């Protein structure tokens with residue numbers, strides 16, 4: 005029987021999962037997912053994440069402000085509100101069991117229309133990118149100050165993400181839901197950072213992911229579900245949950261032609277070390 009798996013990135017605080025969390029955690033236990041990093045992506049979510057950590061022994065909270073909060077939570081150009089939120093995140097770092105800052109980063113995939121109307125007037129793509137970078141850097145500074153690992157969300161923004169991360173090369177970092185090329189994976193892994201894969205590797209068109217998994221040994225690799233998003237092939241369109249992490253591990257075993265147990269052992273060890281979990 006499989007020893008254990010650790011889901012290094014899930015959003016159990018989201019409405020689709022929180023409403024039936026006991027069942028979700030039971031299902032996870034049944035596929036040997038014994039620990040779950042619950043990732044906050046805005047202030048409210050980060051608080052919920054901390055609460056989940058207090059309530060459930062197998063849940064470990066990460067806290068942070070995702071680049072999309074700028075638009076979704078109306079923080080763009082609201083320096084005082086951003087200052088307050090950063091302050092709150094800093095306070096939350098003192099809560100028990102918090103294992104990382106994240107998810108934080110840059111996301112240029114889904115930028116608002118350019119230029120678009122905010123209450124403040126016309127705002128362009130460049131302004132949003134600049135604001136994302138600033139929010140990202142401020143949270144990296146928190147991580148550096150407190151010596152915390154960071155969970156990086158980076159989409160369509162590899163160059164800018166790496167430029168910023170190179171200024172924080174001592175930080176422990178994982179690039180979650182990895183969706184870049186082998187070349188970029190090499191650059192990240194050479195720096196001593198990790199990458200983590202979701203069930204997007206089970207999608208037939210994800211050739212890059214499969215190539216990367218074949219290329220590296222498992223020492224820089226972690227696995228995650230990013231639940232409720234990104235359900236595995238065969239379950240696409242359904243609400244994803246940590247129990248499906250087994251599909252990610254199985255796919256890696258299949259690609260590398262190794263035993264599932266080996267994937268479980270490596271990825272668990274990496275997660276325990278990265279987040280400094282008690283095993």
Ligand SMILES: [Zn+2]
Pocket residue numbers: 107157158180181
């Ligand atoms: Zn993300």
Ligand SMILES: [Zn+2]
Pocket residue numbers: 013015043107230
């Ligand atoms: Zn996420």
